[in-house]
Amino acid sequence: MKRLFTLLQRELSVFYYSTIAYIVLFLFLILNGLSFWFAIALLNRAPSENTVVQVFFNSAFFWIAYLLVFSVITMRSFAEEFKLGTIETLMTAPVHDWEVVASKFLAALLFYLSLWLPSLLYFLIFGWLGNRSAIGSTAQVWAPYLLLLVMGMFNVALGCLASAMTSDQIVAAMISLMLTIGFFFVTLINYVVNSSSPLLREITAYVAQLDHMDSFSRGVVDSRVFVFYPSMTFLLLFITYQVFQYRRWKV
């Protein structure tokens, strides 16, 4: 456990030592701010049934930031170790392979979560300033963040897998962007195939992130996502672990 903590500390420090982390933090702050500002502006223009939270989490700004961020966060995690050769010193220290995979995943997830903190503050401050009704109930504020956590786990694990497959950060970023966007648009199959097959709808509903967010931001919490995303995350991390070991032994 102490080893895992040491590794995690190192992985987290990687983010805060690198310029890219601050660029991401800065862009995220701007996109979140814009998104929030547009939500307020929209609600100021005309009476609406939607809360600020709902408008915020269903805006294009939000989704663009969400989809782009994973590849940037995870691209260097394994790729950089392979490229610098530090994988050799890392894996000859007395640590288990799974500890390395877990620490890299957890660090990326924690960084991702920290990106959403400013937006949570907006809502809390906005509500505290007296616009309780425009925010909605406590559950309506927190539910989207729960969803961001589980969907984030899944996408961060995808990014880790992409990074473990290559020694080039850029290639890792491309692969992970492709995977993230690919899963995001899986529901489009329904429109392309144009079949009303209920089975297909049932399956794609599991990864319909837009739909999840729509219901969660209304405060409707669907328990299926808490089973699906964490179990997919475990599966992806297991594959990452295998790929990682395979590449290390192949050097």
Next chain:
Amino acid sequence: MIKVEQLTKKYPGVVAIHDLSFEVEKGEIVGFLGPNGAGKSTTMRILSSFMPPTFGRAYIAGHDVFRDSLKARRHLGYLPESVPLYRDMRVNEYLRYRGSLKGLSGRKLRSRAEAVKELCSLREVENKLIAGLSKGYRQRVGLAEALIHEPDLLILDEPTLGLDPNQIRHARELIKSLGKRHTILLSTHILSEVEVTCSRVIIIHRGKIEASDTPENLVGRIRTSGTVRLEARTGSDDPVERLERIAGVKNVAANQEDGWHRCSIRVEANSDLREDIFRLAVERCWTIRELTQERATLEDVFVELTHTDN
């Protein structure tokens, strides 16, 4: 300390090491020699449990490096060939991070970090970013890292690669002093270094062990013919003609400079013709300025054992 049994590693299409078996006892400093691509780094990577062998077993301090990997790794300090380091960390941070990864903590970690910084002369750069360090300092950071948990065994893959002559000398002294407390397996191409630091030499070639002995015995065993160097003023004599008449001389090469003949006399193996040459000189009234028998060096042994015709 190290026990290697029939170790074999195959890469697709190539056999990197084939049926390697050797042992290293506690307290030995063993030089691991061989031409590039002979399988030195592969063997070291298997010993450090970075990758598994195709066949065979390897043990460190009695622990199988693959099945009981973590226990084996605790006894080991490993410096890979390219000395990979995290460039975004400071020397202090890096040593503390690696120390705690290897199970040190609190006061023990601090005192060990101080000790290795002292040992490897890293005081003046302790707060610098590793990215900004020169090659010599990076090498020392790598070595300090390998030493931080006081391992019984040090595996150093070309620890003097890319250092300048002063740094090489310093590294050699350091390795020699480390040999008092640690067992060391090191690979290098600088053979003079091996002659002074190592108590035993293992030479591998094309993945097989060609020789394993003390440097002295290896040099003694070599069968190439020796050379005697003579520098003399010979008056009107032709030194080449005279010298070639001595029994045991194979051939003589000579050149002349300011009236001094510099001769390189190839003699048959295991013979010392210096007395005969001296007698000849006295007889012919030559003035001798130099008369030396050149010794075979580890380099000659290395070249003979690993010489390839292609």
